[in-house]
Amino acid sequence: MITLLRRATAVCALSTALAACGAGRPPQPPSPPVSAPPSRPPTLAPGPTGLTPVFEHGPRTRGRTVALTFDADMTAGQGARAAAGERFDHPRLISTLRALQVPATVFMTGRWAEQYPDQARSIGRDPLFEVANHSYSHYAYTPDCYGLPTVPEKRMRSDVERAYAALRKAGVTDPMPYFRFPGGCYDRRALKALTPAGVTAVQWDVVGGDAFETDPEVVARQVLDGVRPGSVVVLHCTRSAAPATERAVRSIVPGLRREGFRFVKVSELIGAAGSGARTRPEGR
Known part of the structure; x- marks a missing residue:
């Protein structure tokens, strides 16, 4: 009996001590799960002399992939x-x-x-x-x-920025760290500036x-004849300057899918760059 009383006393004393240690401390909520940081879009490293890298196409030997790109x-x-009614957008193309x-x-x-912020936001927030x-x-x-006005070298970087x-203001929350030169024209000086x-x-x-082609079959045939695994195709998302593009896409897509693309x-494609992507040497 004495032994049982001693054990009960010891338990009470231990409980009192534990309660005293926790006095004044509210229950702690469970720690939130640690989420992985968002992955950054793949990019290429600068060239040997630190110039902006230039990407042309992906690997030729890692499956039949092709990237359609559209210049807006x-x-x-x-x-x-x-303002006078010319349309530089192409919502029907995006819908297709x-x-x-x-x-x-x-x-x-x-x-x-800036001209089409609703469309820019819609495209930018669509995971497709x-x-x-x-x-x-x-x-x-x-x-x-191509007769375009030119950007002075000292303003090239600020033009990109x-x-x-403007993209973010329109609602494109995560524009990619990729840049396409207007007209595809660049030189070593431009690569250094960027x-x-x-x-x-x-x-x-x-x-x-x-560009300015009115026959969709001409566009479709040029793409279908030119595509190889890893290709990057340049087209346009501008109704007034590329009126046949949407109709051409309706032929290009099933045609390439039939070929297994x-x-x-x-x-x-840039993410696969370590396995055979094509980059152009610095400068031209």
């Missing part, structure tokens, strides 16, 4: 033409890509995003697409580039030839 062009001086479930990369100028930078004003970064600001921006310049290896975004 509008220059800084075309506002009056848009959605209906066909085709992932795509849209290289958008800042001026285009990714939006990348096509400059703010669609002015050239080299002389003699202004485009990103190095601090941390972008990968994206070119192409298949020209769709849709899978459509991907540019980011997937």
Whole structure:
């Protein structure tokens, strides 16, 4: 009996001590689960002399993948033409890509995003697409580039940054760190000017030839004949300058699928860059 009393006393004393240690401390909520940081889009490392890397196409030997890219062009001086009724957007093309479930990369100028903010936001928030930078004003970064006005070297980086600001203001929350030179024109000087921006310049290896083309069969045939595994195809998302593109896409997509191609975004091809992606040497 004495032994039992001693044990009970010891238990009471221990309970009292534990209660005293926890006095004044509210119950602690469970720690929230640790989430992994969001993955960053793949990019290419700068070249040997630190210049902006240039990407042309993905690996040729890792499956039949192809990236359709669409340039949403509008220059800084075309506002009056848009106000007069000229359409630089192409919502029917975007609707067709959605209906066909085709992932795509849209290289958008800042001026285009300002003119069509609802469409820019819709494209930028649709997981089927990714939006990348096509400059703010669609002015050239080299002389003699299809008659485009030129951006002074000292303003090249700020032109890219202004485009990103316009994309975000329109509601594109996560524009990709990829840049397409207006007209595809660049030189060593331009690559050096953009190095601090941390972008990968994206070119192409298949020209769709849709600019000012009115026959969709011509565009479709040019793409179907040119695509190889890992190809990047350049087309346009501008009704007034590329009126046949949407109809061409309705032929291009089933045609490539019949040949066993899978459509991907540019980011997937760049992510595979360590296994045979094609980059152009620095400068030209």
